[in-house]
Amino acid sequence: MTLYTIVPEEIIFPHHHEKTANLIEMIYNGVHVMVEHDGGRTFRIDRIVSTDPEDYMNVHIQPGAVINVFEHMNH
Template sequence: MILYTTMPQEIIFPADISEYEKQRVVAYNGISLVVQQTEMNAYQIVRNLSTDPAHYLNSDYAPGQTIYLGP
């Protein structure tokens, strides 16, 4: 896609880094997940990074689910 404009790229495509700073990658039951902390030991799944299709069918690892990690 080509945009013919005099506007700087930062205005057209703003980079909101603060949202990504709250996320981190964890291994939960052998599955790589991108999570965002909601409480002290509670995390909400943002993205499933697994390459196994069976992990996507398991609703326990679906985005939006809450998992609890030990200290």
């Protein structure tokens, strides 16, 4: 769907904007992902942002997976 309008996206899709406002982009294990901070030291993967089909087959980075990015920073 293509919308040709001067109306900001936040007004047309208000719920979408609220959800994405809490997301953080990061590279995790070499894959670009969008995550949401769960609190403490963990994040929950919301979506994979990649053009490589292999990234979507990786069971460790599926949407909903909880990851500890600080664990990988110390190695």
